[in-house]
Amino acid sequence: MIPMSSPDLNEDDIQAVVDVLRSGRLALGPRTRAFEEALANYVGVHHAVAVNSGTSALHLLVRALGLGPGDEVLVPSFTFAASVNALLFERVTPVFVDVEPETYNLDPQDLARKVTPHTKAIMAVDVFGHPAEWDAILNVAEQYGLKIIDDACEALGAEYRGRKLGQFGDAATFAFYPNKQMTTGEGGIIVTDDDEIAALCRSMRNQGRAAMGAWLEHVRLGYNYRMDEMSAALGLSQFQRLETFLRKRAQVARMYTERLDGLDWVRPPVVKPHVRMSWFVYVVTLAEGLERDAVIEQMARRGIPTRGYFAPIHTQPYIRQMLGDLTGTLPVTESIARRTLALPFHNNMSSTEVEAGVTALEAAVA
Numbered sequence: 001m002i003p004m005s006s007p008d009l010n011e012d013d014i015q016a017v018v019d020v021l022r023s024g025r026l027a028l029g030p031r032t033r034a035f036e037e038a039l040a041n042y043v044g045v046h047h048a049v050a051v052n053s054g055t056s057a058l059h060l061l062v063r064a065l066g067l068g069p070g071d072e073v074l075v076p077s078f079t080f081a082a083s084v085n086a087l088l089f090e091r092v093t094p095v096f097v098d099v100e101p102e103t104y105n106l107d108p109q110d111l112a113r114k115v116t117p118h119t120k121a122i123m124a125v126d127v128f129g130h131p132a133e134w135d136a137i138l139n140v141a142e143q144y145g146l147k148i149i150d151d152a153c154e155a156l157g158a159e160y161r162g163r164k165l166g167q168f169g170d171a172a173t174f175a176f177y178p179n180k181q182m183t184t185g186e187g188g189i190i191v192t193d194d195d196e197i198a199a200l201c202r203s204m205r206n207q208g209r210a211a212m213g214a215w216l217e218h219v220r221l222g223y224n225y226r227m228d229e230m231s232a233a234l235g236l237s238q239f240q241r242l243e244t245f246l247r248k249r250a251q252v253a254r255m256y257t258e259r260l261d262g263l264d265w266v267r268p269p270v271v272k273p274h275v276r277m278s279w280f281v282y283v284v285t286l287a288e289g290l291e292r293d294a295v296i297e298q299m300a301r302r303g304i305p306t307r308g309y310f311a312p313i314h315t316q317p318y319i320r321q322m323l324g325d326l327t328g329t330l331p332v333t334e335s336i337a338r339r340t341l342a343l344p345f346h347n348n349m350s351s352t353e354v355e356a357g358v359t360a361l362e363a364a365v366a
Helices: 011-023 032-044 054-064 081-088 108-113 134-144 195-205 229-239 242-260 293-301 317-323 331-337 349-366
Strands: 047-051 072-076 093-097 119-125 147-151 171-175 188-192 282-286 340-343
Touching: 011 229, 032 047, 032 188, 032 229, 047 054, 047 195, 054 081, 054 147, 054 171, 054 188, 054 195, 072 081, 081 093, 081 119, 119 134, 119 349, 134 147, 188 195, 229 242, 242 282, 242 349, 293 340, 293 349, 340 349
Parallel strands: 072 093, 072 119, 119 147, 147 171
Antiparallel strands: 047 188, 171 188, 282 340
């Protein structure tokens, strides 16, 4: 059985967590601050605010930007639910934007078409680790005076025209779930050059306390979204090997792409020439007419787990209940969502495992 994903852990990671446990300082300690400094320096921004998940990071940014009832935010439907949920937590209306047929990132032309007088912000998602078209997105934001959140939770280390993600828009988020490029177990982080956004997020993650306030003084509504010291220590240890991880993932992706070459019923991921892809998952697109769910079932019988990526958010039951039936409004999203398939993918996949996966895929569609 080939695992769908697997964290890349070593003895240094284990020792880093053990050292925290032995210290007795398990929260609000030096490892979190060190982790924040390391990530801010890596991305090239002034501030990083570590939290307990990427979802929490997105939620804090929605609040920090002052978004609320009556406001609309442009967001893709081809994404993980957290992108949209962070808006709904604050009763912000998501306005779904279609995606490019190549990379599955926001389509800048549809983005501009969806702006209304109620639009206040754009939430762009760098899907699967491929940067969105940031020049075009920034142009739309400037034209209409919109805030920008970069949901880069799948894209740590990716670059757009030589600039690391995390430098675009008002602020960005990364996440560190065990299937990500590096892991803290659970965890996420906000990165920004905006002093006010950083201060607000630091306060809100810690029950709304002020930076210099008394212990039980709360100056605003807040949450317990803090990252614990064990997670931060693991993150610091993992971070030392991040570039190695990114190279290893790129090599696995190359093996897949080379093995799939010449198969006319499946399309490997498209990577634009002006970006550095930070491989989160390896998602292929099946040709029209193939039954994706049947392929998933056949591959599972052969010991190869796969996943459909993504089920569009605008077709989810809870969104139907809240916003009505939006089926048919995003033709590219709906077409590709029926045909996209994530193959097993992690840092240490061997060529034998890649071969087994593709062989099972070929057999499943035969």
